[in-house]
Amino acid sequence: xxxxxxxxxxxxxxxxxxxxxxxxxxxxxxxxxxxxxxxxxxxxxxxxxxxxxxxxxxxxxxxxxxxxxxxxxxxxxxxxxxxxxxxxxxxxxxxxxxxxxxxxxxxxxxxxxxxxxxxxxxxxxxxxxxxxxxxxxxxxxxxxxxxxxxxxxxxxxxxxxxxxxxxxxxxxxxxxxxxxxxxxxxxxxxxxxxxxxxxxxxxxxxxxxxxxxxxxxxxxxxxxxxxxxxxxxxxxxxxxxxxxxxxxxxxxxxxxxxxxxxxxxxxxxxxxx
Numbered sequence: 001x002x003x004x005x006x007x008x009x010x011x012x013x014x015x016x017x018x019x020x021x022x023x024x025x026x027x028x029x030x031x032x033x034x035x036x037x038x039x040x041x042x043x044x045x046x047x048x049x050x051x052x053x054x055x056x057x058x059x060x061x062x063x064x065x066x067x068x069x070x071x072x073x074x075x076x077x078x079x080x081x082x083x084x085x086x087x088x089x090x091x092x093x094x095x096x097x098x099x100x101x102x103x104x105x106x107x108x109x110x111x112x113x114x115x116x117x118x119x120x121x122x123x124x125x126x127x128x129x130x131x132x133x134x135x136x137x138x139x140x141x142x143x144x145x146x147x148x149x150x151x152x153x154x155x156x157x158x159x160x161x162x163x164x165x166x167x168x169x170x171x172x173x174x175x176x177x178x179x180x181x182x183x184x185x186x187x188x189x190x191x192x193x194x195x196x197x198x199x200x201x202x203x204x205x206x207x208x209x210x211x212x213x214x215x216x217x218x219x220x221x222x223x224x225x226x227x228x229x230x231x232x233x234x235x236x237x238x239x240x241x242x243x244x245x246x247x248x249x250x251x252x253x254x255x256x257x258x259x260x261x262x263x264x265x266x267x268x269x270x271x272x273x
Contacts, residue, residue, distance in 0.1 A: 003250040004242035005235050008153055010257035011113060014095065015150040017269035018042075018087065021094040027086035031078040036070040042087040044071070045080035046132035058129045060162050061172035066195035088139060091147040098267035100260060101143050109256040110142055112249060113149035119244030120156040127159035146260075153241055160237030164230045173204045178227055181219045189272065 018024050019039065028038025040059070044050040047058070052071040056064045095101070117134075124131040133155050139145045165175050173196050180187040191201065208214045213223035242250050264270060 001232075001235050001239060003247060003254060004239055007116075007242060007245075007250045007253040007257060008157060008238065010254055010261045011109070011150050012154060013261040013264035013270060014100070014147060014257075015154045017094055017098075017264050018091050018147070020272060021090065021269050023093040023097070024087065024090040027090045028083070031082055031086060033074065033077065033083075034070070036066070037074050037077075038083075040067060040070045041074045041078070041080075041083050043129075045083040045087070046136055047129070048080055048132075049075045050080075058159075058162075060165070061176050061194060063195040063197070065197075084136070088144050088147070092139075092141065092144045094269055095143050095147060095264070098263045098269055100146070100263055103259055103263060105256045105259075106142055106146070109253065109260060110146040110149065112245060112253040112256070113146060113153065114138075115244055115249075116241045116253070117149045117152040117156075120152060120241035123156075123240040126163065127156060130155040130159045153238075156241055157234060157238040161230070161234040163237065164233045168226065168230060170226075170230070171204075173200065174208060177201065177205050177208055178213065178219065178223060181214055181217060181223065182227060183218070 024042070025035055025038065028035070028042060031038075033041060040055055040062075043059070044055045047054060050071070052064075052068040055071055056062070056067045059067070100106070120130065121134045124134055130152065133152055136148070139148055165171075170178070173194075176190050176194055176196070179185055180190050191198075196204075205214065208223075213220055213226060215221075215223070219227065245253060
């Protein structure tokens with residue numbers, strides 16, 4: 001399980017950079033979309049003309065008011081097909097700016113990631129956001145094809161993570177607060193990007209304290225245990241994808257993925273703003 005997690009983690013920057021790069025913002029702006037609308041429309045476009053309520057349900061941890069403001073009317077401005085085209089074009093442009101297309105091992109890392117992603121497609125039940133992306137055609141060019149493979153693996157894991165949170169009675173805002181308390185992501189970034197009202201954030205944080213999951217601004221021992229349990233279960237639910245590679249294949253993917261993730265980071269593709 002640790003090797004599979006490493007394979008996902010090291011290649012994940014290849015996907016997640018799409019939420020930060022200027023190439024994506026420009027492409028969405030060309031379609032008449034704001035930054036916020038571009039994010040929700042582009043990630044939700046695989047679902048078709050997704051309503052705000054469907055996005056709220058599948059994205060899980062964003063303020064419903066933020067989603068409604070961004071999504072309501074967006075499909076009067078553009079179409080899911082246009083947004084998807086813009087997203088894949090932006091991913092290709094940004095990854096090429098990072099030099100991903102010139103890295104040795106591109107064909108092998110892409111083949112391994114694709115094999116895992118296609119294995120995940122055999123376990124799509126109960127994973128709506130993943131299933132929608134899995135129904136999209138595979139790009140022909142290797143760089144966007146690699147991005148698509150990692151996108152599938154990310155959404156496959158993400159849907160499993162939401163299932164774990166639900167089973168443990170952890171709502172979207174509660175998950176954000178626990179994430180912030182763990183110190184993995186600055187609380188200011190989570191508040192700004194998810195846009196929950198401050199009073200609701202404070203009320204929910206107090207509820208988590210009463211539940212024994214917070215100690216001051218940090219996690220209590222019970223909070224640490226719960227987060228570890230959820231992360232471990234999330235990793236286990238992601239295993240059907242990586243089991244297709246076997247232990248040796250996961251080790252090879254983790255080894256090959258390191259310079260790809262590093263190229264994305266070194267090129268500044270994950271910088272906020």
